[in-house]
Amino acid sequence: MTEPRTIAPASGKLGLLMPGLGAVASTLIAGVLHSRQTGEAPLGSVSQMAHIRLGKREENRNPLIREFVPMAELDDLVFGGWDPLSPNALEAARHAGVMKDADLAAISGELEGVVAMDAVFDQKWVSRIEGVRVKTETNKMEQAEALIADIERFRTENNCDRLVMVWCGSTEAFQEPSAVHASIEAFEEGLRNSDDNISPSQIYAYAALQSGVPFANGAPNLTTDLDCIVELSKREGVPIAGKDFKTGQTLIKTLIAPGLKSRMLGIRGWYSTNILGNRDGEVLDAPENFQTKENSKLGVLDTILQPEVYPSLYGEIDHKVRIDYYPPRGDEKEGWDNIDIFGWLGYPMQIKINLLARDSILAAPIVLDLALFMDLAARAGESGVQEWLSFYFKAPQSATVNDPEHDIFIQQTKLKNTLREWMGEVPVTHSEAG
Numbered sequence: 001m002t003e004p005r006t007i008a009p010a011s012g013k014l015g016l017l018m019p020g021l022g023a024v025a026s027t028l029i030a031g032v033l034h035s036r037q038t039g040e041a042p043l044g045s046v047s048q049m050a051h052i053r054l055g056k057r058e059e060n061r062n063p064l065i066r067e068f069v070p071m072a073e074l075d076d077l078v079f080g081g082w083d084p085l086s087p088n089a090l091e092a093a094r095h096a097g098v099m100k101d102a103d104l105a106a107i108s109g110e111l112e113g114v115v116a117m118d119a120v121f122d123q124k125w126v127s128r129i130e131g132v133r134v135k136t137e138t139n140k141m142e143q144a145e146a147l148i149a150d151i152e153r154f155r156t157e158n159n160c161d162r163l164v165m166v167w168c169g170s171t172e173a174f175q176e177p178s179a180v181h182a183s184i185e186a187f188e189e190g191l192r193n194s195d196d197n198i199s200p201s202q203i204y205a206y207a208a209l210q211s212g213v214p215f216a217n218g219a220p221n222l223t224t225d226l227d228c229i230v231e232l233s234k235r236e237g238v239p240i241a242g243k244d245f246k247t248g249q250t251l252i253k254t255l256i257a258p259g260l261k262s263r264m265l266g267i268r269g270w271y272s273t274n275i276l277g278n279r280d281g282e283v284l285d286a287p288e289n290f291q292t293k294e295n296s297k298l299g300v301l302d303t304i305l306q307p308e309v310y311p312s313l314y315g316e317i318d319h320k321v322r323i324d325y326y327p328p329r330g331d332e333k334e335g336w337d338n339i340d341i342f343g344w345l346g347y348p349m350q351i352k353i354n355l356l357a358r359d360s361i362l363a364a365p366i367v368l369d370l371a372l373f374m375d376l377a378a379r380a381g382e383s384g385v386q387e388w389l390s391f392y393f394k395a396p397q398s399a400t401v402n403d404p405e406h407d408i409f410i411q412q413t414k415l416k417n418t419l420r421e422w423m424g425e426v427p428v429t430h431s432e433a434g
Protein backbone atom coordinates (compact mmCIF):
# COMPACT_ATOMS: atom_id res chain seq x y z
CA MET A 1 0.00 0.00 0.00
CA THR A 2 1.11 3.56 -0.71
CA GLU A 3 -0.30 6.75 0.75
CA PRO A 4 -3.67 7.48 -0.97
CA ARG A 5 -4.39 10.86 -2.52
CA THR A 6 -6.90 13.14 -0.93
CA ILE A 7 -9.78 13.14 -3.40
CA ALA A 8 -12.75 15.41 -2.84
CA PRO A 9 -16.08 13.54 -2.86
CA ALA A 10 -18.19 13.42 -6.02
CA SER A 11 -21.14 15.08 -4.36
CA GLY A 12 -23.84 17.04 -6.17
CA LYS A 13 -24.40 17.43 -9.89
CA LEU A 14 -21.74 17.26 -12.61
CA GLY A 15 -22.44 19.38 -15.70
CA LEU A 16 -21.03 18.04 -18.98
CA LEU A 17 -20.66 20.87 -21.48
CA MET A 18 -20.00 20.00 -25.11
CA PRO A 19 -19.11 22.51 -27.79
CA GLY A 20 -20.62 20.70 -30.80
CA LEU A 21 -24.04 19.06 -30.31
CA GLY A 22 -23.70 16.79 -33.32
CA ALA A 23 -23.70 13.03 -33.86
CA VAL A 24 -21.26 12.10 -31.07
CA ALA A 25 -22.65 14.43 -28.41
CA SER A 26 -26.30 13.56 -29.09
CA THR A 27 -25.53 9.81 -29.11
CA LEU A 28 -23.70 10.17 -25.79
CA ILE A 29 -26.57 12.07 -24.17
CA ALA A 30 -29.18 9.67 -25.56
CA GLY A 31 -27.20 6.66 -24.36
CA VAL A 32 -26.84 7.98 -20.82
CA LEU A 33 -30.55 8.87 -20.65
CA HIS A 34 -31.41 5.41 -22.00
CA SER A 35 -29.23 3.70 -19.38
CA ARG A 36 -30.73 5.80 -16.62
CA GLN A 37 -34.24 5.00 -17.73
CA THR A 38 -33.83 1.28 -18.41
CA GLY A 39 -31.01 0.39 -16.01
CA GLU A 40 -29.20 -1.21 -18.98
CA ALA A 41 -25.42 -1.17 -18.81
CA PRO A 42 -23.64 1.61 -20.75
CA LEU A 43 -21.81 -0.77 -23.08
CA GLY A 44 -18.30 0.22 -24.13
CA SER A 45 -17.72 2.47 -21.15
CA VAL A 46 -14.59 1.45 -19.24
CA SER A 47 -15.40 3.71 -16.31
CA GLN A 48 -18.79 2.00 -15.88
CA MET A 49 -18.15 -1.61 -16.87
CA ALA A 50 -14.49 -2.50 -16.38
CA HIS A 51 -13.12 -4.13 -13.25
CA ILE A 52 -9.70 -3.39 -11.79
CA ARG A 53 -7.52 -5.98 -10.13
CA LEU A 54 -6.00 -4.92 -6.80
CA GLY A 55 -3.02 -6.53 -5.08
CA LYS A 56 -1.77 -10.03 -5.89
CA ARG A 57 -3.87 -12.42 -7.97
CA GLU A 58 -4.61 -14.70 -5.03
CA GLU A 59 -6.18 -11.81 -3.11
CA ASN A 60 -9.14 -11.97 -5.51
CA ARG A 61 -9.86 -8.27 -5.20
CA ASN A 62 -11.40 -7.13 -8.48
CA PRO A 63 -13.93 -4.32 -7.98
CA LEU A 64 -15.61 -2.28 -10.68
CA ILE A 65 -13.61 0.89 -11.38
CA ARG A 66 -16.67 2.99 -10.57
CA GLU A 67 -16.92 1.36 -7.14
CA PHE A 68 -13.17 1.62 -6.50
CA VAL A 69 -12.69 5.35 -7.16
CA PRO A 70 -15.07 8.11 -6.03
CA MET A 71 -16.75 8.86 -9.33
CA ALA A 72 -19.84 10.84 -10.30
CA GLU A 73 -22.87 8.66 -11.00
CA LEU A 74 -24.78 8.68 -14.30
CA ASP A 75 -27.76 10.12 -12.38
CA ASP A 76 -25.63 13.13 -11.36
CA LEU A 77 -24.92 14.19 -14.96
CA VAL A 78 -26.51 17.27 -16.52
CA PHE A 79 -25.87 18.06 -20.20
CA GLY A 80 -25.32 21.29 -22.08
CA GLY A 81 -23.57 22.54 -25.20
CA TRP A 82 -23.15 25.01 -28.02
CA ASP A 83 -23.81 24.48 -31.71
CA PRO A 84 -24.06 26.76 -34.75
CA LEU A 85 -26.61 24.43 -36.41
CA SER A 86 -28.40 22.01 -34.04
CA PRO A 87 -31.13 23.67 -31.96
CA ASN A 88 -31.17 20.89 -29.36
CA ALA A 89 -29.95 17.36 -28.71
CA LEU A 90 -33.12 15.73 -30.11
CA GLU A 91 -32.80 17.51 -33.45
CA ALA A 92 -29.08 16.71 -33.48
CA ALA A 93 -29.82 13.01 -32.89
CA ARG A 94 -32.50 12.99 -35.61
CA HIS A 95 -30.20 14.70 -38.10
CA ALA A 96 -27.33 12.34 -37.27
CA GLY A 97 -29.57 9.31 -37.76
CA VAL A 98 -27.41 7.15 -35.50
CA MET A 99 -30.22 5.94 -33.24
CA LYS A 100 -33.57 4.59 -34.36
CA ASP A 101 -36.69 6.73 -33.77
CA ALA A 102 -38.02 3.96 -31.53
CA ASP A 103 -34.97 4.25 -29.25
CA LEU A 104 -35.26 8.05 -29.17
CA ALA A 105 -39.01 8.11 -28.45
CA ALA A 106 -38.84 7.36 -24.73
CA ILE A 107 -36.20 10.02 -24.08
CA SER A 108 -37.22 12.61 -26.66
CA GLY A 109 -38.51 15.12 -24.05
CA GLU A 110 -35.25 15.08 -22.11
CA LEU A 111 -33.19 15.31 -25.30
CA GLU A 112 -35.20 18.28 -26.50
CA GLY A 113 -34.51 19.95 -23.16
CA VAL A 114 -30.78 20.06 -23.94
CA VAL A 115 -30.94 23.33 -25.87
CA ALA A 116 -27.83 24.47 -27.72
CA MET A 117 -26.33 27.78 -26.72
CA ASP A 118 -25.22 30.09 -29.55
CA ALA A 119 -21.75 29.07 -30.72
CA VAL A 120 -18.50 30.91 -31.12
CA PHE A 121 -18.14 29.97 -34.76
CA ASP A 122 -16.11 31.14 -37.75
CA GLN A 123 -16.58 29.54 -41.15
CA LYS A 124 -12.93 30.21 -41.92
CA TRP A 125 -12.16 27.15 -39.79
CA VAL A 126 -14.99 24.85 -40.98
CA SER A 127 -15.80 25.82 -44.57
CA ARG A 128 -18.58 23.25 -45.04
CA ILE A 129 -20.80 24.66 -42.28
CA GLU A 130 -22.96 27.79 -42.58
CA GLY A 131 -23.55 28.68 -38.92
CA VAL A 132 -26.95 30.09 -37.98
CA ARG A 133 -26.84 30.03 -34.15
CA VAL A 134 -23.75 32.10 -33.70
CA LYS A 135 -22.78 34.67 -31.07
CA THR A 136 -22.95 38.26 -32.22
CA GLU A 137 -19.68 39.35 -30.56
CA THR A 138 -16.92 39.72 -33.15
CA ASN A 139 -13.96 40.50 -30.88
CA LYS A 140 -12.37 37.23 -29.71
CA MET A 141 -11.86 38.33 -26.09
CA GLU A 142 -15.54 39.34 -25.98
CA GLN A 143 -16.43 35.92 -27.41
CA ALA A 144 -14.44 34.27 -24.62
CA GLU A 145 -16.20 36.44 -22.04
CA ALA A 146 -19.58 35.49 -23.53
CA LEU A 147 -18.67 31.78 -23.19
CA ILE A 148 -17.56 32.33 -19.59
CA ALA A 149 -20.95 33.98 -18.91
CA ASP A 150 -22.71 30.95 -20.54
CA ILE A 151 -20.71 28.58 -18.33
CA GLU A 152 -21.63 30.44 -15.15
CA ARG A 153 -25.30 30.67 -16.16
CA PHE A 154 -25.39 26.94 -16.88
CA ARG A 155 -23.72 26.21 -13.54
CA THR A 156 -26.26 28.28 -11.59
CA GLU A 157 -29.40 27.30 -13.50
CA ASN A 158 -28.62 23.59 -13.22
CA ASN A 159 -27.34 23.77 -9.68
CA CYS A 160 -24.06 22.09 -10.68
CA ASP A 161 -21.41 21.33 -8.14
CA ARG A 162 -18.75 20.87 -10.83
CA LEU A 163 -18.42 21.10 -14.63
CA VAL A 164 -16.31 19.46 -17.34
CA MET A 165 -16.04 20.35 -21.03
CA VAL A 166 -15.43 17.88 -23.87
CA TRP A 167 -14.95 19.29 -27.39
CA CYS A 168 -17.33 17.36 -29.70
CA GLY A 169 -17.32 20.04 -32.38
CA SER A 170 -16.17 19.75 -35.97
CA THR A 171 -12.55 19.27 -36.94
CA GLU A 172 -11.04 22.67 -37.67
CA ALA A 173 -8.76 23.53 -40.62
CA PHE A 174 -5.12 22.49 -40.28
CA GLN A 175 -2.90 24.83 -38.35
CA GLU A 176 0.63 25.03 -36.94
CA PRO A 177 1.18 26.78 -33.61
CA SER A 178 2.22 30.43 -34.01
CA ALA A 179 3.64 33.25 -31.86
CA VAL A 180 0.21 34.03 -30.43
CA HIS A 181 0.17 30.55 -28.83
CA ALA A 182 3.56 30.86 -27.13
CA SER A 183 2.35 32.15 -23.74
CA ILE A 184 -0.80 33.16 -21.85
CA GLU A 185 0.11 36.85 -22.30
CA ALA A 186 0.56 36.49 -26.06
CA PHE A 187 -2.72 34.57 -26.34
CA GLU A 188 -4.69 37.12 -24.32
CA GLU A 189 -3.22 39.92 -26.40
CA GLY A 190 -4.22 37.90 -29.48
CA LEU A 191 -7.78 37.53 -28.16
CA ARG A 192 -8.02 41.28 -27.64
CA ASN A 193 -6.74 41.88 -31.20
CA SER A 194 -8.84 39.04 -32.69
CA ASP A 195 -5.67 37.41 -34.04
CA ASP A 196 -6.39 35.31 -37.14
CA ASN A 197 -4.49 32.34 -35.71
CA ILE A 198 -6.91 31.86 -32.80
CA SER A 199 -9.60 29.34 -33.72
CA PRO A 200 -13.00 28.90 -32.00
CA SER A 201 -11.96 25.69 -30.19
CA GLN A 202 -9.10 27.62 -28.56
CA ILE A 203 -11.55 30.25 -27.33
CA TYR A 204 -13.71 27.54 -25.72
CA ALA A 205 -10.65 25.98 -24.07
CA TYR A 206 -9.57 29.37 -22.74
CA ALA A 207 -13.08 30.06 -21.37
CA ALA A 208 -13.25 26.63 -19.73
CA LEU A 209 -9.89 26.93 -18.00
CA GLN A 210 -10.58 30.50 -16.87
CA SER A 211 -13.77 29.12 -15.31
CA GLY A 212 -11.91 26.28 -13.56
CA VAL A 213 -13.50 23.68 -15.87
CA PRO A 214 -11.40 20.69 -17.10
CA PHE A 215 -11.22 20.51 -20.91
CA ALA A 216 -10.79 17.40 -23.10
CA ASN A 217 -10.42 17.63 -26.87
CA GLY A 218 -12.17 14.98 -28.97
CA ALA A 219 -11.13 16.38 -32.35
CA PRO A 220 -7.67 16.55 -33.93
CA ASN A 221 -7.48 20.36 -33.62
CA LEU A 222 -4.42 21.73 -31.85
CA THR A 223 -6.52 23.33 -29.05
CA THR A 224 -4.96 21.73 -25.95
CA ASP A 225 -1.52 21.09 -27.53
CA LEU A 226 -0.68 24.78 -27.40
CA ASP A 227 1.88 26.16 -24.92
CA CYS A 228 -0.52 28.91 -23.82
CA ILE A 229 -3.30 26.42 -22.99
CA VAL A 230 -0.93 24.05 -21.17
CA GLU A 231 0.45 27.00 -19.18
CA LEU A 232 -3.07 28.24 -18.37
CA SER A 233 -4.21 24.80 -17.22
CA LYS A 234 -1.28 24.63 -14.82
CA ARG A 235 -1.75 28.19 -13.58
CA GLU A 236 -5.46 27.66 -12.96
CA GLY A 237 -4.92 24.15 -11.52
CA VAL A 238 -7.24 22.52 -14.07
CA PRO A 239 -6.72 19.24 -16.01
CA ILE A 240 -6.62 19.12 -19.83
CA ALA A 241 -6.43 16.14 -22.21
CA GLY A 242 -6.31 15.54 -25.97
CA LYS A 243 -6.61 14.81 -28.74
CA ASP A 244 -8.98 13.09 -31.18
CA PHE A 245 -11.12 10.23 -29.84
CA LYS A 246 -9.54 6.88 -30.63
CA THR A 247 -12.31 4.99 -32.44
CA GLY A 248 -12.68 2.95 -35.62
CA GLN A 249 -9.69 2.35 -37.79
CA THR A 250 -7.13 3.85 -35.41
CA LEU A 251 -8.49 1.80 -32.52
CA ILE A 252 -7.98 -1.34 -34.60
CA LYS A 253 -4.52 -0.11 -35.66
CA THR A 254 -3.40 0.31 -32.08
CA LEU A 255 -4.75 -3.15 -31.24
CA ILE A 256 -2.94 -4.89 -34.12
CA ALA A 257 0.38 -3.04 -34.41
CA PRO A 258 1.58 -3.82 -30.85
CA GLY A 259 0.66 -7.48 -31.41
CA LEU A 260 2.70 -7.78 -34.60
CA LYS A 261 5.59 -5.96 -32.96
CA SER A 262 5.47 -8.21 -29.89
CA ARG A 263 6.22 -11.18 -32.23
CA MET A 264 8.87 -9.23 -34.21
CA LEU A 265 6.90 -9.48 -37.46
CA GLY A 266 7.94 -6.81 -39.97
CA ILE A 267 5.63 -4.33 -41.68
CA ARG A 268 6.30 -2.97 -45.15
CA GLY A 269 3.11 -1.06 -45.76
CA TRP A 270 -0.22 -0.12 -44.18
CA TYR A 271 -2.92 1.25 -46.43
CA SER A 272 -6.10 2.47 -44.73
CA THR A 273 -9.14 3.85 -46.46
CA ASN A 274 -12.59 4.81 -45.20
CA ILE A 275 -15.95 5.84 -46.55
CA LEU A 276 -18.05 7.98 -44.26
CA GLY A 277 -21.32 9.80 -44.88
CA ASN A 278 -22.10 11.85 -41.79
CA ARG A 279 -21.54 15.57 -41.20
CA ASP A 280 -18.06 14.81 -39.82
CA GLY A 281 -17.29 13.14 -43.17
CA GLU A 282 -18.64 16.18 -45.01
CA VAL A 283 -16.44 18.55 -42.95
CA LEU A 284 -13.41 16.29 -43.53
CA ASP A 285 -14.10 16.41 -47.27
CA ALA A 286 -12.49 19.88 -47.24
CA PRO A 287 -8.72 19.34 -47.75
CA GLU A 288 -7.69 21.81 -45.00
CA ASN A 289 -9.82 19.93 -42.45
CA PHE A 290 -8.74 16.49 -43.68
CA GLN A 291 -5.09 17.51 -43.21
CA THR A 292 -5.74 18.00 -39.48
CA LYS A 293 -7.25 14.50 -39.25
CA GLU A 294 -4.57 12.90 -41.43
CA ASN A 295 -1.77 14.18 -39.20
CA SER A 296 -3.50 12.80 -36.13
CA LYS A 297 -4.02 9.38 -37.77
CA LEU A 298 -0.52 9.04 -39.22
CA GLY A 299 1.41 9.56 -35.97
CA VAL A 300 0.21 6.30 -34.42
CA LEU A 301 2.40 3.67 -36.09
CA ASP A 302 5.81 5.30 -35.63
CA THR A 303 5.50 5.55 -31.88
CA ILE A 304 4.24 2.02 -31.46
CA LEU A 305 6.72 0.37 -33.83
CA GLN A 306 9.87 2.38 -32.96
CA PRO A 307 11.50 2.21 -36.43
CA GLU A 308 14.68 3.78 -34.98
CA VAL A 309 15.07 0.76 -32.68
CA TYR A 310 13.90 -1.84 -35.27
CA PRO A 311 15.01 -0.45 -38.67
CA SER A 312 15.00 -3.88 -40.37
CA LEU A 313 11.37 -4.49 -39.34
CA TYR A 314 9.76 -1.06 -39.42
CA GLY A 315 12.27 1.28 -41.06
CA GLU A 316 10.55 1.38 -44.44
CA ILE A 317 6.77 1.49 -44.03
CA ASP A 318 4.45 3.12 -46.53
CA HIS A 319 1.62 4.34 -44.36
CA LYS A 320 -1.36 5.87 -46.19
CA VAL A 321 -4.67 7.05 -44.79
CA ARG A 322 -7.66 8.08 -46.90
CA ILE A 323 -11.17 9.23 -46.00
CA ASP A 324 -13.84 9.67 -48.64
CA TYR A 325 -17.11 11.43 -47.98
CA TYR A 326 -19.81 9.06 -49.25
CA PRO A 327 -23.30 10.26 -48.16
CA PRO A 328 -25.26 6.97 -48.60
CA ARG A 329 -23.32 5.45 -45.72
CA GLY A 330 -24.30 8.03 -43.06
CA ASP A 331 -22.72 7.39 -39.66
CA GLU A 332 -22.14 3.73 -40.53
CA LYS A 333 -18.65 4.06 -41.89
CA GLU A 334 -16.70 1.34 -43.57
CA GLY A 335 -12.95 0.99 -43.37
CA TRP A 336 -10.52 -1.23 -45.23
CA ASP A 337 -6.96 -1.89 -44.15
CA ASN A 338 -4.37 -3.71 -46.17
CA ILE A 339 -1.28 -4.55 -44.14
CA ASP A 340 1.79 -5.92 -45.90
CA ILE A 341 3.80 -7.81 -43.34
CA PHE A 342 6.85 -10.09 -43.50
CA GLY A 343 8.33 -12.79 -41.32
CA TRP A 344 11.00 -15.51 -41.18
CA LEU A 345 13.44 -15.20 -44.12
CA GLY A 346 11.64 -12.03 -45.20
CA TYR A 347 8.69 -13.87 -46.78
CA PRO A 348 5.76 -11.49 -47.39
CA MET A 349 2.24 -11.98 -46.04
CA GLN A 350 -0.88 -9.85 -45.96
CA ILE A 351 -3.65 -8.97 -43.54
CA LYS A 352 -6.97 -7.50 -44.76
CA ILE A 353 -9.41 -5.88 -42.39
CA ASN A 354 -12.89 -4.78 -43.30
CA LEU A 355 -14.40 -2.79 -40.44
CA LEU A 356 -18.10 -1.95 -40.55
CA ALA A 357 -18.36 0.35 -37.59
CA ARG A 358 -20.69 3.02 -36.31
CA ASP A 359 -18.65 6.08 -35.60
CA SER A 360 -20.72 7.69 -32.89
CA ILE A 361 -21.51 4.37 -31.18
CA LEU A 362 -17.77 3.92 -30.68
CA ALA A 363 -17.14 7.54 -29.65
CA ALA A 364 -20.02 8.08 -27.19
CA PRO A 365 -18.66 5.96 -24.30
CA ILE A 366 -15.30 7.70 -24.69
CA VAL A 367 -16.98 11.06 -24.04
CA LEU A 368 -18.63 9.63 -20.92
CA ASP A 369 -15.39 8.17 -19.59
CA LEU A 370 -13.42 11.32 -20.31
CA ALA A 371 -15.99 13.47 -18.54
CA LEU A 372 -16.02 11.26 -15.44
CA PHE A 373 -12.24 10.74 -15.31
CA MET A 374 -11.45 14.43 -15.94
CA ASP A 375 -13.79 15.32 -13.08
CA LEU A 376 -12.05 12.72 -10.90
CA ALA A 377 -8.64 14.17 -11.85
CA ALA A 378 -9.77 17.67 -10.87
CA ARG A 379 -11.00 16.41 -7.50
CA ALA A 380 -7.69 14.58 -7.04
CA GLY A 381 -5.84 17.90 -7.40
CA GLU A 382 -4.48 17.29 -10.92
CA SER A 383 -3.68 20.04 -13.40
CA GLY A 384 -2.03 20.17 -16.83
CA VAL A 385 -1.94 17.31 -19.36
CA GLN A 386 -3.56 14.06 -18.16
CA GLU A 387 -1.32 11.59 -19.93
CA TRP A 388 -2.96 8.64 -18.16
CA LEU A 389 -6.01 9.25 -20.39
CA SER A 390 -3.97 8.61 -23.60
CA PHE A 391 -6.00 5.39 -23.84
CA TYR A 392 -8.85 7.40 -25.35
CA PHE A 393 -6.96 9.44 -27.94
CA LYS A 394 -5.60 8.97 -31.46
CA ALA A 395 -2.90 11.58 -30.95
CA PRO A 396 -2.35 11.61 -27.20
CA GLN A 397 -0.69 14.58 -25.64
CA SER A 398 2.43 13.96 -23.62
CA ALA A 399 2.98 15.72 -20.30
CA THR A 400 6.76 15.66 -20.81
CA VAL A 401 9.21 16.01 -23.69
CA ASN A 402 8.85 12.28 -24.32
CA ASP A 403 6.80 10.98 -27.23
CA PRO A 404 3.26 10.00 -26.27
CA GLU A 405 2.43 6.33 -25.75
CA HIS A 406 0.19 4.86 -28.49
CA ASP A 407 0.16 1.15 -27.59
CA ILE A 408 -3.35 0.63 -26.23
CA PHE A 409 -2.27 -2.07 -23.78
CA ILE A 410 0.42 0.13 -22.22
CA GLN A 411 -2.12 2.95 -22.17
CA GLN A 412 -4.62 0.72 -20.34
CA THR A 413 -2.00 -0.31 -17.77
CA LYS A 414 -1.10 3.34 -17.25
CA LEU A 415 -4.74 4.29 -16.73
CA LYS A 416 -5.38 1.54 -14.21
CA ASN A 417 -2.07 2.01 -12.36
CA THR A 418 -2.80 5.73 -12.02
CA LEU A 419 -6.12 4.90 -10.34
CA ARG A 420 -4.40 2.32 -8.11
CA GLU A 421 -1.77 4.85 -7.04
CA TRP A 422 -4.30 7.56 -6.28
CA MET A 423 -6.23 5.10 -4.10
CA GLY A 424 -3.12 3.94 -2.22
CA GLU A 425 -2.85 0.53 -3.94
CA VAL A 426 0.39 -0.83 -5.42
CA PRO A 427 0.70 -0.77 -9.22
CA VAL A 428 0.17 -4.16 -10.90
CA THR A 429 3.33 -5.15 -12.79
CA HIS A 430 2.28 -8.68 -13.86
CA SER A 431 5.65 -9.96 -12.63
CA GLU A 432 5.99 -13.54 -11.29
CA ALA A 433 5.65 -12.29 -7.72
CA GLY A 434 2.38 -10.47 -8.47
Ligand SMILES: NC(=O)c1ccc[n+]([C@@H]2O[C@H](COP(=O)([O-])OP(=O)(O)OC[C@H]3O[C@@H](n4cnc5c(N)ncnc54)[C@H](O)[C@@H]3O)[C@@H](O)[C@H]2O)c1
Nearest residue numbers: 020022023024119169170171200219245247279280359363
Ligand atom coordinates in the same frame (compact mmCIF):
# COMPACT_ATOMS: atom_id res chain seq x y z
N1 LIG B 1 -17.24 9.70 -34.17
C1 LIG B 1 -16.01 9.32 -34.08
O1 LIG B 1 -15.70 8.15 -34.14
C2 LIG B 1 -14.93 10.34 -33.90
C3 LIG B 1 -13.64 9.89 -33.64
C4 LIG B 1 -12.63 10.83 -33.45
C5 LIG B 1 -12.91 12.17 -33.48
N2 LIG B 1 -14.16 12.59 -33.77
C6 LIG B 1 -14.38 14.02 -33.84
O2 LIG B 1 -15.42 14.41 -32.99
C7 LIG B 1 -16.03 15.56 -33.52
C8 LIG B 1 -17.55 15.33 -33.52
O3 LIG B 1 -17.87 14.30 -34.44
P1 LIG B 1 -19.38 14.13 -34.93
O4 LIG B 1 -19.45 12.88 -35.71
O5 LIG B 1 -20.31 14.36 -33.80
O6 LIG B 1 -19.50 15.38 -35.95
P2 LIG B 1 -20.81 16.22 -36.29
O7 LIG B 1 -20.47 16.96 -37.54
O8 LIG B 1 -22.04 15.39 -36.26
O9 LIG B 1 -20.90 17.22 -35.04
C9 LIG B 1 -20.05 18.30 -34.87
C10 LIG B 1 -20.91 19.47 -34.46
O10 LIG B 1 -20.03 20.55 -34.13
C11 LIG B 1 -20.67 21.73 -34.50
N3 LIG B 1 -19.68 22.79 -34.53
C12 LIG B 1 -18.80 23.12 -35.49
N4 LIG B 1 -18.07 24.19 -35.09
C13 LIG B 1 -18.49 24.53 -33.86
C14 LIG B 1 -18.14 25.55 -32.94
N5 LIG B 1 -17.19 26.44 -33.24
N6 LIG B 1 -18.78 25.61 -31.75
C15 LIG B 1 -19.74 24.70 -31.44
N7 LIG B 1 -20.13 23.72 -32.28
C16 LIG B 1 -19.51 23.63 -33.47
C17 LIG B 1 -21.33 21.39 -35.84
O11 LIG B 1 -22.39 22.26 -36.14
C18 LIG B 1 -21.82 19.96 -35.58
O12 LIG B 1 -23.16 19.92 -35.15
C19 LIG B 1 -15.44 15.79 -34.91
O13 LIG B 1 -14.42 16.76 -34.83
C20 LIG B 1 -14.82 14.46 -35.22
O14 LIG B 1 -13.71 14.56 -36.12
C21 LIG B 1 -15.19 11.72 -33.96
